Amino acid sequence: MKNKFLSVIIALSLICSCMAVSAFAATAFPDVLSPDHDWAAEQIAEMTDLGIIKGYTDGTFKPDRAISKIEALILFSRVAGYSDRSYAQIADFAYEKYQYLLEEADLDNYNSFKKEISFLLYKGVISEDDIIEYLEDEQYLEEFPRKDAAKFLANLMDGEIVKTDADELEFSDNNKIDDSDAGYIAYVVENGFMNGVQKDDGTIVFDADGGMSRAQVCVLLYRIMDKLQMSFEAGKVFKVDTEGGTIQFENEDGDDKSYIIPEDAKIIIDGTIGKLEEILEKSEILVTRHDKSIYSVEVLNPESNKTVKGTVEGVVARDNYARITVLVEETGEKVSYYGTEGFKVTTDGVADDMKSLKVNDYVVIKLLGTKIVSIDRLTAEATVQGTLKTINLNSPMTLSVSTVEEVSEEENVSEYEISEEVTVRRNGERASLRDMLPGDKVVLTVKLGKITKIVATSTKGSVTGTVKSITIASQSYVTLSTNGVESQYAIAMEAEYIVAGSKATIYDLRLGNMVTLTLSGSTATKIEQTAASSTTTKSGTVDSISTSYGYINIITNGAVNEQVFASKLGNTIGAKIIDGETGKEIQFKNIKKGDYVIATGAYTNGAFVAKTIVVTPVAE
Numbered sequence: 001m002k003n004k005f006l007s008v009i010i011a012l013s014l015i016c017s018c019m020a021v022s023a024f025a026a027t028a029f030p031d032v033l034s035p036d037h038d039w040a041a042e043q044i045a046e047m048t049d050l051g052i053i054k055g056y057t058d059g060t061f062k063p064d065r066a067i068s069k070i071e072a073l074i075l076f077s078r079v080a081g082y083s084d085r086s087y088a089q090i091a092d093f094a095y096e097k098y099q100y101l102l103e104e105a106d107l108d109n110y111n112s113f114k115k116e117i118s119f120l121l122y123k124g125v126i127s128e129d130d131i132i133e134y135l136e137d138e139q140y141l142e143e144f145p146r147k148d149a150a151k152f153l154a155n156l157m158d159g160e161i162v163k164t165d166a167d168e169l170e171f172s173d174n175n176k177i178d179d180s181d182a183g184y185i186a187y188v189v190e191n192g193f194m195n196g197v198q199k200d201d202g203t204i205v206f207d208a209d210g211g212m213s214r215a216q217v218c219v220l221l222y223r224i225m226d227k228l229q230m231s232f233e234a235g236k237v238f239k240v241d242t243e244g245g246t247i248q249f250e251n252e253d254g255d256d257k258s259y260i261i262p263e264d265a266k267i268i269i270d271g272t273i274g275k276l277e278e279i280l281e282k283s284e285i286l287v288t289r290h291d292k293s294i295y296s297v298e299v300l301n302p303e304s305n306k307t308v309k310g311t312v313e314g315v316v317a318r319d320n321y322a323r324i325t326v327l328v329e330e331t332g333e334k335v336s337y338y339g340t341e342g343f344k345v346t347t348d349g350v351a352d353d354m355k356s357l358k359v360n361d362y363v364v365i366k367l368l369g370t371k372i373v374s375i376d377r378l379t380a381e382a383t384v385q386g387t388l389k390t391i392n393l394n395s396p397m398t399l400s401v402s403t404v405e406e407v408s409e410e411e412n413v414s415e416y417e418i419s420e421e422v423t424v425r426r427n428g429e430r431a432s433l434r435d436m437l438p439g440d441k442v443v444l445t446v447k448l449g450k451i452t453k454i455v456a457t458s459t460k461g462s463v464t465g466t467v468k469s470i471t472i473a474s475q476s477y478v479t480l481s482t483n484g485v486e487s488q489y490a491i492a493m494e495a496e497y498i499v500a501g502s503k504a505t506i507y508d509l510r511l512g513n514m515v516t517l518t519l520s521g522s523t524a525t526k527i528e529q530t531a532a533s534s535t536t537t538k539s540g541t542v543d544s545i546s547t548s549y550g551y552i553n554i555i556t557n558g559a560v561n562e563q564v565f566a567s568k569l570g571n572t573i574g575a576k577i578i579d580g581e582t583g584k585e586i587q588f589k590n591i592k593k594g595d596y597v598i599a600t601g602a603y604t605n606g607a608f609v610a611k612t613i614v615v616t617p618v619a620e
Contacts, residue, residue: 041235043219064214064215065214066141067144072144090286094115147181185607235257237284245276264298266296267297272573286298345377348446385444387403387441390475393433405444416450419447443460459519459520472506480515497529504529550566
């Protein structure tokens with residue numbers, strides 16, 4: 001069943017426990033009809049007439065009453081789809097995924113709303129750091145600041161946030177706006193979701209730290225509704241055609257549906273960005289539309305990535321077939337699992353084979369659907385030596401380590417769960433898990449699959465090369481080309497950046513520039529760019545293309561016409577043209593009118609010549 005966007009909005013009176021339902025119509029609110037609230041009267045009338053937000057029993061609306069942070073989070077969650085029944089299973093999945101972050105938190109009267117907050121985390125509207133900050137000293141009861149409204153709204157809209165300095169904003173209180181908030185504020189203002197506030201002296205401020213009122217919330221929700229026009233359709237997948245780009249499922253009404261999934265649609269599998277070919281039959285699916293266009297496809301794969309722990313009751317191992325019967329620790333039931341060629345068997349993370357498994361061995365089996373992905377036989381206690389690859393501090397905490405087989409010299413990467421009582425020493429001193437860096441040499445003490453002790457050492461070094469790519473994420477990476485060989489390095493969260501002798505940020509690094517990395521293991525703790533980059537980036541929509549002369553005309557976001565050459569005048573195409581969706585290199589002639597491009601290059605004899613052009617194809 002398709003459910004219109006209005007069904008996902010909760011009446012604000014359900015959030016604010018002090019509110020009572022009013023029988024008064026919107027136009028009867030005397031405190032809204034006053035000249036001070038003309039700017040919000042129409043939106044309040046619309047929202048109250050729809051029953052989305054209600055007044056008080058005394059016939060007033062109290063438009064200037066502030067809303068708290070926790071009330072705002074709950075409201076944003078409902079706007080994101082939480083209260084739509086089509087999202088029920090995904091909401092449960094989100095709560096299981098983030099329960100560790102909230103289960104110990106005491107939210108007083110708001111404890112029953114933890115699932116809504118987990119849903120916001122799943123949707124990427126808020127981050128774990130946002131929640132941790134809100135929980136500290138009961139900040140969630142404070143007024144909801146306008147800067148947070150801008151940030152969460154931009155995330156809800158999946159907006160493209162451009163790095164912006166606060167002094168670039170057109171408000172008289174720019175000196176009170178942090179640069180970290182400026183990009184979000186620029187987005188919501190540019191898209192008409194939020195405006196400045198006029199002071200008595202006529203100046204316009206954004207008032208980033210100021211709280212939001214009920215009237216402002218009404219206007220904001222109204223604008224979101226008008227922009228998104230969201231609807232949902234849930235069901236169960238019965239066929240995926242990767243070649244044709246289609247997916248077929250039975251919806252909640254029992255009707256068979258078949259949709260062509262646009263290339264720009266988000267595909268989210270078990271809360272992680274995925275691909276169409278990774279969707280399994282019998283997966284639960286939710287198709288979200290913005291207006292009439294498919295915006296996202298979210299699926300929960302059946303028993304996807306399930307892990308089973310228990311003791312072995314029986315083993316059958318043949319050349320291309322295996323069966324293992326386990327007394328499952330969680331349920332106490334005997335269950336048989338089957339596998340064919342390709343799954344991995346290890347003992348304490350070290351490569352082994354099925355023949356090593358014996359009755360009463362303790363094993364951890366990972367499944368994808370019903371297929372065995374790996375079996376790890378765990379001894380009472382084992383020591384594992386290798387190189388740290390990744391560390392995940394979300395619950396359950398995990399660490400992956402790389403070891404090299406002595407005979408084949410092949411790399412083997414194994415993942416272990418980290419015990420909550422783990423002890424860590426790094427370079428001979430006591431340390432925390434956050435001090436660990438990819439590339440550290442580690443000696444792990446593992447008891448029944450869980451790491452109880454880590455002894456790590458880091459090697460110091462440096463490397464110089466040309467920047468080929470930069471990935472900015474929760475774990476950022478930089479790829480350098482040194483003597484024609486490309487290597488990727490993780491970047492420490494607290495890394496120091498120096499450009500032309502001055503302190504800088506990761507955003508000041510430029511492709512093609514020479515940099516020197518100071519390394520701890522394989523992680524960069526300091527990045528020095530020897531000179532300020534003369535590289536320029538231009539972006540916009542392609543208006544016309546000249547394949548004969550190797551240039552494109554684009555219209556920038558500021559409605560300015562720019563000419564971008566893919567080669568020096570008179571030469572063949574020299575720029576690298578990259579498909580922004582696949583990451584693959586394409587030909588210049590594949591660029592079409594309407595495509596969105598990001599070109600990086602420099603001016604030569606007055607013309608902008610691109611070294612790299614990233615193309616996002618126009619939706620067809």
